[in-house]
Amino acid sequence: MKIAFIGLGNMGGGMAANLVKAGHGVRAFDLSEQALAAAREHGCETFTSASEACEGVDAVVSMLPNGTVVKSVYTSDVIGKAPGGAVFLDCSTIDVATAREVAEAAEAAGYAMVDAPVSGGIAAAEAGTLTFMVGGTDDAFKRAEPVLQGMGKAVIHAGQSGNGQAAKICNNMLLGIHMIGTCEAFAMAKKLGLDPQTFYDISSVSSGQCWSMTSYCPLPGVGPKSPADNGYQGGFATALMLKDLKLALAAADTAGVDTQMGRRALKLYDNFNSETTGQSDFSSIIQMLLPAGQDLSN
Ligand code: NAD
Secondary structure (H helix, E strand, O other): OEEEEEOOOOOHHHHHHHHHHOOOEEEEEOOOHHHHHHHHHOOOEEOOOHHHHOOOOOEEEEOOOOHHHHHHHHHHHHOOOOOOOOEEEEOOOOOHHHHHHHHHHHHHOOOEEEEOOEEOOHHHHHHOOEEEEEEOOHHHHHHHHHHHHOOEEEEEEEEOOOHHHHHHHHHHHHHHHHHHHHHHHHHHHHHOOOOHHHHHHHHOOOOOOOHHHHOOOOOOOOOOOOHHHHOOOOOOEHHHHHHHHHHHHHHHHHHOOOOHHHHHHHHHHHHHHHHOOOOOEHHHHHHHHOOOOOOOOO
8 A cells, every 4th residue: 555654753653664564655754854764764755745745645644743733734734635535544642522623624525534543652663563542434444454454463443533532541541540559559568668579479469450560560670571670761751641641631521521530640640740851651650659768679
């Protein structure tokens, strides 16, 4: 297939490279010359505008920072520029309302469109092991699926347009909440004189077990290798967790759902983000939750 790829940043760069590896012809565009140079090294053809990249393609994939950028790129440079009948796949994490609005505008102009946000970070984008949660009609999903399979290990249809984004923000709100809960439990265990490894051995096979503990433990030296073992570098940045919690809470307000734990997680990540660069992994919030002076190492 001929595929336009717009947004070749931390995530999009690896995803576009995997589409090339899967045998697609990739026409790439980004505002950054550095990102374009890296894409060329991975076998993409690069262009100086999104509309040029969209010429003659069967599909357009985007991986952009936020809903405002997604709306502006699609309305100015993709809709009406890509050949009629092409399928659009926005893999960015954005708000449900904008995802639905852009898809409606695309469909009104004769295109098919899905929102297909991802679970998995930069390493999964490079390895082609992302999970895609996809919102859109059955027909749009069928057409998008082969493109997404070249970039991920799982592609799941979540229902109507916007439902991919809904799944993403509900999942990440839960992730933010259980990461904070896990950090609090380890902090308290240490303060009560319980060895963190012993607490892990017990809780990881008891009812407190969760992904934040057994796959992504926020304490170094405990559980499988995680960003904590690498000084909280790499992984999923605190600023991105904060972005997703803001999207989740905005959606909760619109839907009239009282997500009190989600609101608390947002407040804590907001405080932590404002005291740091926001670039370290989101599990580093344990540094704020541990009692002052308490050693992180096991
Ligand atoms: P990034 O900032 O590294 O990349 C975004 C890219 O978009 C940049 O290269 C930027 O130059 C480009 N861009 C911005 N405006 C543009 C425009 N008008 N036209 C063309 N290109 C434009 O961000 P990222 O980490 O790759 O994240 C991308 C999306 O993926 C975000 O929505 C993010 O929330 C989501 N996401 C990120 C991660 C992660 O771990 N980084 C994980 C899951 C989801």
